[in-house]
Amino acid sequence: MRSNQFFTDLDTTNYIQWLIENSQTYCSEAYITKSIEECNGRQDIRVSNYRMSCSLSIDLLRSLYLRGDSIESLRPFYLQTRERLCLLEESIYACGMEKARMDIINPTKVGMLLALGHALGESRDEIGRNTRAMSAGYDLFIDRLLSVYDPARPLADDIDHKPVYKNLYEVFDAPPEQRPGVIARYLDQWEKLLLKNKIPGQGYPVTEDLQPYWTGFWCYPAAAVVAALNIDDSSFINHEFYPTDLMKACAQYRGEPVILPPLKEPTLPEPPKRSPKRKPAPELLAPWQPLFESLVTVLPKSLQACLWNALLKWLNEEWEEDTFEAEDLLGALAAAQWEMALLTTYRRLTLLQVDWKDDESALSFCEAIARTLGIEDAFSPDPVTLNRPERVWEVLYTFHQWLAPHGYRLVAPLTGEDAYYALAVKTKEADTLITALEQAGLKVKTFADDQPF
Incomplete structure (x- = not known):
């Protein structure tokens, strides 16, 4: 087993055998045909099976590396994975699931996958060929990384799991001489992210049930960036969380630093030029229309009208109660934002609603509110510095402090749910909004002091 601080004699034989057998099963024609027949002829089942086979194949590569297998001995498994990715790509296009x-x-x-391809001496064209089955437009970090091999690859608007990968993403736009420092600092953060179980698909090995299928703790995303951009890793090659053996094999193929074209900061999409006609308020909603207007002032008028109509549509389809209170308005307004795709289509948000422990979404939604307000500076606190047990509250409090110099305050109406609501308001208008919320029967927190609520 490769040297690591967690296990020295972990027997992964059974798991490796399971990965070998199941990755083969999922891509076998007999198994796929049977699965399609059992699902009434649905051809998309073929895509699902190939996808599972590819996923397990990559897990197998990680498990073999953890076991201590030589880099060269991974070649047949890598080539097998490459073949399965080709099958996945073909099935995606055949089923129209691009x-x-x-x-x-x-x-x-x-x-x-990328780091191992480089370590085995694959050409960049061939490595790029392996990535065509990986859907574009979902994760800016992955899209930007894969654009090294395919410059025409469409890019997502934002980084998925941004608190985890935003600091690593910075390397794409850093000058070549600064890149090693960016990677080294990120590797130092990797264990902290592991400890907090923030890394998707990468559990911290502290419980017994993790051991049978543990595939290691190395920071493969950083390794892939180093390999793709030809970064000199001599200053951190022996970092505990860097896959040292893998990257030593990459070094012999390293060329000149790769410089990516800078990205233009995405602008806010234009709102509709004409406001749609507002539908009349139903009896339940009519008393709350003035409060609605107070909650959506940060939006352009046409989007306010769109949101109002989306709110009515949601109420007509979803609301079954005989009464409708102020806290119900907040929940309905949050739902209406998704109903009209306010965030995904117009990249705006007026009311934040987030589960009490979902700090990752809280960060993303705060960024969206800042963007909606037209603030040029980016709200981008380092997630590693957020250490209080009340993580979502800490994000909102940090955002409140960040808003102050820009002339805004954050206001949080309480509804009694296991969720936070918050919205930004101009400082000079905050007292008026707070009074309106309190008159509606809601308790309001204003982040006036450093005390969780």
Whole structure:
């Protein structure tokens, strides 16, 4: 087993055998044909099976590396994975599923595949060929990484799991001489992210049930970036969380630093030029229309009208109660934002609603609110510095402090749910909004002091 701080004699034989057998089963024609027949002839089942085979194949590569197998001995398994990715790509196009998201769009899996391809001396054209089955437009980090091999690859608007990968993403736009430092600092953060179980598909090995299928703790995303951009890794080659043996094999193929074209900061999409006609308020909603207007002032008028109509549509389809209170308005308004795709289509948000422990979404939604306000600076705190037990509250409090110099405050109406609601309001208008919320029967928190609520 390769040297690591967690296990020295972990027997992964059974898991490796399971991966070998199941990765083969899922891509066998007999198994796929049977699965399609059992699902009434659905051809998309072929895509699902190939996707699972590819995912397990990459897990197998990670498990073999953990076991201590030589880099060269991984070649036949790598070539097998490459063949299965080709089958997946063909099935995706045959079924018209080019825009479907595949679960192999994961930085750890993609990172292992790319780094190993470089270590085995694959050409960049061939490595790029392996990535065509990986759907574009879902994760800016992965899209930017894969654009090294395919410059025409469409790019997503934002980084998936941004708190985990945003600091690594910075390397794409850093000058070549600064890149080693960016990678080294990120590797130092990797264990902290592991400890907090923030890395998708990468569990921290502290419980017994992780041991049978543990595939290592190395930072394959950083390794892939180093390999793709030809970064000099001599200053951190022996870092504990860097796959040292793998990257030593890459070094012999390293060329000149790769410089990516800078990305233009995406602008806010234009709102509709004409406001749609507002539908009349039903009896339940009519008393709350003035409060609605107060909650959506940060949006352009046409989007306010669109959101109002989306709210009515949601109420007509979903609301079954005889009463409708202020806290119900908040929940319905949050749902209406998704109903009209306010965030995904217009990249705006007026009311944040987030589960009490979902700090990752809280960060993303705060960024969206800042963008909606037209603030040019980016709200981008380092997630590693957020250490309080009340993580979502800490994100919101940090955002409140960040808003102050820009002339805004964050206001949080409480509904009694296991969720936080919050919205930004101009400082000079905050007292008026707070009074309106309190008169509606809601308790309001204003982040005036450093005390969780």
